[in-house]
Amino acid sequence: MNGSHLSHRAKAIRPSPTLTVSALAGEMIDRGLDVVNFGVGEPDFDTPQYIKNAAKKAVDDNFTRYTSSSGILELREAIAEKLWRDNGLICNPRDILVSPGAKASIINILLAVCDPRDEVLIPAPYWVSYTSQVEMVDGYPVLLPTQEEQDFKITAEQLDNQLRELSNPKALILNSPNNPTGSVYNARELEDIGKICLKYNILIISDEIYEKLIYDNLKHVSIASISPAIRENTILINGVSKAYAMTGWRLGYAAGPTEIIKMASRIQSHTTSCVNSITQKAAVVALREDDGSVEKMRQTFEKRRNFLMKSLQEIPHVRCCKPGGAFYAMPNVSHYLMENKRNIRNSQSLCEYLLKEYHVAIVPGSAFGAPDYVRFSYANSLENIEKGLHRFAEGLSSLL
Ligand SMILES: Cc1ncc(COP(=O)(O)O)c(C=O)c1O
Structure with a gap:
């Protein structure tokens, strides 16, 4: 061959x-x-014991069949509660898609929104899968270089200048707290960036997978919580891998505008079908309970x-x-x-x-x-x- x-x-x-x-x-x-x-x-x-116990119970209860493609309602409700509790977002469980890892959430969203040659902006240094995933959907990654002196964060002005040059801008992938730099954007910076995205009508894909790992009394701010207008343009990505030490369980989620989530869910129904049913039950408990x-x-x-x-x-x-x-x-x-x-x-x-x-x-x-x-x-x-x-x-x- x-x-x-x-x-x-x-x-x-x-x-x-x-x-x-x-x-x-x-x-x-x-x-x-x-x-x-x-x-x-x-x-x-x-993985914390209370989460493992929930998974054992799911097996004993024979909760082992396919679930709805977008995730069991109980889990999407638990995610909606989390989004309210931690991020101040009111989210209908219908607007949440549960996928096998945040990585899968991002490609489902990219598949739902990108046409060939659409430009997706990615601040650099970047997590390695962003560029590859954009290429896999035939999009075009546009890197936004950042400087150590600016704590590796893009500025609204830089974004504005770059967007002015592009012909098919579709989305910005923002990642805070960041892999690989550890940088964290504050509310003011997010507001300025969000406004520029609104000006050019581009989507924000906000990867918040490291939300719970934040130091020096900093507070994680989701860009979706900045204003209703920004929220309507944002797909929030998160999951259980990093916060709950559950990388092998494979569960992430996307929350955003109804139509985009619906289409991403349709795409998932033809690829991975759904997340492992046992993991879903464990994630409900991970999100709703807390043993410290x-x-x-x-x-x-x-x-x-x-x-x-x-x-x-x-x-x-x-x-x-x-x-x-x-x-x-x-x-x-x-x-x-x-x-x-x-x-x-x-x-x-x-x-x-x-x-x-x-x-x-x-x-x-x-x-x-x-x-x-x-x-x-x-x-x-x-x-x-x-x-x-x-x-x-x-x-x-x-x-x-
Ligand atoms: C920035 C970022 N986003 C997403 C992921 C993927 O997480 P998951 O295990 O939920 O697919 C990772 C994993 O390394 C990551 O660093």
Whole structure:
């Protein structure tokens, strides 16, 4: 079989660079090597017991059949309650679509709204799947570069200038708290951005999957809550993966305008049908009950972040914005990509060198459209963070 049968779509898709580092680190670990893995994009905690109990009950109750494609009503009601409680949004359960992960929610929405060559704006650094998903629906990703000095956030003015240049702008994908930078947009910034989106009549796809992981007493603000007009133009994306340590359970959701949700739901009915029925029952309990685990995990992440930031500051020539949320930090390593003993010139080669010779796995910033940076995930124990940072510092210093 040769490649001639492959679609242009398949050929255009690049392998996920974050998974590539994890895979290589995984192989080294399997070979018995002691690798500190900062590449992981998921909490290292177990799913809280009260949620697991709900899943066991669902199995015992034989809740094991197909459900309605958009998700069981009980869950969509629990999501509507959550949107009111946490985000001040009144949402009809009819306007919510439950999908196998927020990743699936986003592509369902893109399939429902994008025509070929529609332009979708994506602030860079960006989560790797956004660009690939836009390409998969034959849309065109337009990157909006951000600066470290502005905490990696786009400005309304920048968005306005870019939109003026485009011929088919369809949507902006906003992600706060952000993967990979940890940046968090405040209400004022969101309002300014929302107004520009209204001016050009483009949709906002607001990925809020890291909502619960936010530090320094910052408060997560959903752009949908800024004004009724912005809300009508926004599809809010969220899920249970990161907040409840449920990455393998696969459940995300989209909430937004009736027609878009209805069409996205129709698309899902012809692809994955519905989310695993047991996961849906577990998610109802995750959202409605609270045994304190989410807050405990958040506090642990905050301690790790503080420790990681302190350790990074001690490394010469490394600069890092303080991440306000999620569990990532993205230090600038450009100094080490200039003159060095190994002739390393980009973040990909730097990460390969650090992994192979210092047994520390970090993701190259080039994966996220930020070639002068590397991404650390601090979903790892304090002990490992200390060990890994020591290796990172040693690896860097021996380059000079
Ligand atoms: C920004 C962002 N959005 C969405 C997702 C996907 O989450 P899910 O597990 O719900 O598909 C991730 C996972 O890494 C993410 O980082």
